[in-house]
Amino acid sequence: MAKRMGLVEPEVMSRRMMHPAEGSVFEIKGILEVVIDRNELPVIVREKPLPDDEIEAWVRPRQIQVVAATVGEDEHSVGLHEILDIKHGGIEKYGFLCHDLGTSVSIERILDAAVETGACVLLISTIVTHAHVHEQNMRGLHRLATERGLRDNLVLLAGGTQVTDELARECGMDAGFGRGTTGRDVASFLVRALRKPQAE
Numbered sequence: 593m594a595k596r597m598g599l600v601e602p603e604v605m606s607r608r609m610m611h612p613a614e615g616s617v618f619e620i621k622g623i624l625e626v627v628i629d630r631n632e633l634p635v636i637v638r639e640k641p642l643p644d645d646e647i648e649a650w651v652r653p654r655q656i657q658v659v660a661a662t663v664g665e666d667e668h669s670v671g672l673h674e675i676l677d678i679k680h681g682g683i684e685k686y687g688f689l690c691h692d693l694g695t696s697v698s699i700e701r702i703l704d705a706a707v708e709t710g711a712c713v714l715l716i717s718t719i720v721t722h723a724h725v726h727e728q729n730m731r732g733l734h735r736l737a738t739e740r741g742l743r744d745n746l747v748l749l750a751g752g753t754q755v756t757d758e759l760a761r762e763c764g765m766d767a768g769f770g771r772g773t774t775g776r777d778v779a780s781f782l783v784r785a786l787r788k789p790q791a792e
C-alpha cells in the first residue's frame with residue numbers, strides 16, 4: 593500500500609490490531625519524492641483574538657442567547673463542551689447565555705430552540721464525516737434557517753475535526769472552526785460579528 597501511495601523504500605514501523613470493528617493500524621515510513629515550494633503554500637491567517645477583558649465587557653451586559661448542540665446523529669460532545677463550558681474556558685465565562693441541547697439533535701429542533709430562547713447565535717458540532725454528513729449538516733442548517741426566514745438574524749458557526757473555515761463558509765455557515773479551537777477564539781469571532789451591524 594505504501595508503494596502504491598508513492599513512497600520509496602517503505603518500511604513498517606509498527607503494527608497494531610484494534611477492535612474488530614476498527615481494523616488494524618500500520619505505522620509506515622518512506623521517502624516521498626515530491627518537491628514542495630513553500631512560496632506556493634496557501635497560508636491561512638486567522639485574526640488575532642480580542643483580549644479577554646474586551647470580550648467580557650462587550651458580552652456580559654447584552655444577555656446574548658446561544659443555542660448549541662451536536663447535530664444529526666453525532667454523539668461526540670467533548671469538543672463542543674470545550675467551547676461552551678466555563679470550566680474549560682469556554683464562551684460562558686464571558687457572559688454568553690448558552691442553551692446546550694445535548695447530542696444528536698435535529699436541525700429542526702435547533703432552530704425551534706433558537707426561536708424559543710431568542711438566540712442570535714447557533715453553534716453546531718459535527719465531528720463524524722462519513723458520506724460527507726458534516727457538509728450535509730451545515731448546508732441543512734443554512735437552508736432551513738433561510739426557509740424559515742431566520743437566517744439574516746442568526747450567526748451560524750460549525751465546528752469539528754474536519755471542519756475548516758473555508759468549507760463551513762462554502763456550506764452556508766458564517767465561520768467554521770477545527771482542531772485546537774478555544775472558547776476565546778469563538779467568543780472573539782462572535783463579538784466582531786455581532787458588533788459589526790451596530791458600527792455601520
Ligand code: B12
Nearest residue numbers: 666667668669670671715717720721722751752753772773
Ligand atoms: C471520544 C470519541 C468517541 C466517544 C465520544 C464521547 C463523547 N461524549 O464525546 C464515543 C465512544 C461515543 C465515540 C463514538 C463513535 N465514534 Co468517535 N471518537 C472519539 C475520539 C477518540 C475523540 C474525540 C474527542 O473527544 N476529541 C477531543 C475534542 C476536544 O476535539 P474535537 O472533537 O476535535 O473538538 C475541537 C474542535 O474540533 C472544535 N470543535 C468541535 N466541535 C465544535 C463546535 C463548534 C461550534 C466550534 C466553534 C468548534 C468545535 O473545537 C474543539 C476544541 O478544540 C475521536 C478520535 C480523535 N482522536 O479525534 C473518535 C472519532 C471522532 N470517532 C469516530 C467514529 C467513527 C465513531 C463511531 C462511528 C464509532 C462506531 N463505529 O461506533 C461512533 C459514532 C457515534 C455517534 N453516533 O456519533 C471517528 C470519526 C471518523 C470520521 N471522520 O467520521 C474518529 C475520528 C475515530 C477514528 N479515527 O476513526 N467516539
